[in-house]
Amino acid sequence: MEIRQISLENYRQFRNQKIIFKNCVGNNIHIVIGTNGAGKTNLLNGINWCLYNDEPHLGINSKALPIVNLFTLEETDIGSNCNVCVEICCKTDQGLFTFKRQSLFRKSENNNQVFNINTDFSVITQFENQGTKFYQDDDAQKWLNNFVPLSIREYFFFDGERLDNYFIKETGSKIKDSIFEISQIKLLSNVRYKLDNVIKDLLKEETKNKPDIDEKRKDYEDTQELISDYSFELSEIRDQISKSQQIITECNEYLRGMPDVEVLEANRESLIQKSGKIKNKLLSKKDDYSSFNKDAVIQINSYPGISFTINLIDELHENGKLPPNIDKNFLENMVLSEKCEICGNKLSLSSKSRIFELIEKIKLSSTVSHGLMEIRPSLRNISSSIKDFKNNLRKLSSEMEEIEKERDENQRSIDEINQTLEGFKDKEKIVQKHKDRGLHEQMKEDNLRREGVIQNALEEAKKELKKKKKELDAAINTSGHIEKATMQRIFAENTREVAANIERKLLDEVREKIENTTDKIFKDLVWKKNTFKNVKLSNDYSLSLIHVDGYECLGSCGAAERALFALSLTLAIHKESGFSSPLIIDTPIARISGKNRENFSRVLGEVSVNKQIFLFLTHDEYSSSVNQILNPILCSKHFLISTNNEKETLIEKE
């Protein structure tokens, strides 16, 4: 299935434009080049509007404008109508079919405001031997569902940013939903759900007018409801876990290589406070240093006197004059009384003469002698401290140096933080992202705990349900006669069981196929052939890319590899869904730079061998290196030319 022509009439900046895409052999790749604002995204919106009656990629500027082309609107009288129409003509093996959406708008008195009068969606087929046929409403919808159903259109027509952010924005549940849609498992789920309700009705009929059994039925249904509540709660919790994980991944992506600004600012605050304390400590140490110097000057000046005194005392001491071992007064008293104070005998002349000699020798008084002996240790201490002056001064200087070093290091840390913070202009956003991440990490942890609790409760309730079902069946079958209603109910229960088994089997099958196909496509296309081991789509439908060394490496991949991974999944979904519709990507390589832009362009070229691809590129994206790769294999190249103050865009073929 290929798109052959797109016609736009009065749709936004396309007043009356048509693009024809010729039939191609080999690569089926078409590019549309335009500057920003020329209308690439609105071309994508036009396709979406034609098929699904919405414009999912509207920018702020377009949102503010009416869907009707501004020139057409100017030329339309107030109260008159104008028509907006987009047609997409496709080719299949059977022939051509065209999707056409046409809306009639009326211009209101309020300048440039329009209101929709009606919208028609139709499909026109031109198949061989069948002539032209026209379908509307549900019949037209059926054609659309065979082209690309709304539920999976985002895998076919999308903004290139989607490729870059795919694994951040998407969650396992989203991929699971897509698989549900693709494999029509939803149909089976609906049948199962509805059978459940019918079975309840049948059970009620069986137990009608049998109060004892009816009581057991109610009991059984209460447990069923409890299980349903637990299952719902579990699904909500898992959804929240998935959302938290999504936000955590998004924050991790945003904050990669960025600091925690809030922590840094708190650190800076604490360093600034520390800086004040260090300053005070340094001032106090400087005071100590200054008083030490002052004291030292006095001591140094007194050193000669002190030294002399110590020497004198030492000399007297060495000569036995200090301390005096005889009390002079004691001797003088003995001479005066002529009597020995110790034995009481009268002193002889020779004794008196001997005492006079002793008195002569003791020239210093005992008081002075004792005084001198007492101050000697203090004088020695002072002398010693004067001798230690240099050491003490060095010690104080060294302490001051340590404090200064601490001050400088502290200031350096503050400067480093300031420098780091200056590098990030959007500090508030960084802080918010850190907060969000912290909050969701906590929420995820709480929910994982809750999940375990509810899961246990659910298992218990399921056991209880089985028990109650046995009791109920036994009570119903007590008569040994199986009534018609019972037979029908058992039949319905068994059918429901078969539906549930098939649902599980299909879900596993499709998951496995998408996993294998994504793995194969990715390995075929990736330029780093020896880096990745395999792709994994887990039971909870979260995607991982495994490095050859065995670890999950999607988070550390570059934008180009992530985009390729997303493209591989998209193509796998195309293949497994059975829809061979074209792939349309707006700005596919805008977020990829350097060599990888060339690699990715080459990949798109390879993919275009089996699939029609449309790329809407800016001039910047279509660089000379990309041109070298794509130009030789291009089927068509169109340019969007903005005219009339960018109110109108012309589409020109090269």
Add this chain to the structure above:
Amino acid sequence: MSINPRIFKAINDVEVQNSRLKKLLIELLKYETTDPGWYKDKYKELISEYSNEGGKENGN
């Protein structure tokens, strides 16, 4: 909307003692593709229709 052939294949592949279970399931799926609103009467009608053939052993 037509039913994905994969579903038909899965129903065919599943082993059940009573093949009417599969037939009922296919009928219910076909009915679902018509996007019905009120379904209970139709479901009961189909269950009754398919369970009535074969007496007591139905669906077991």
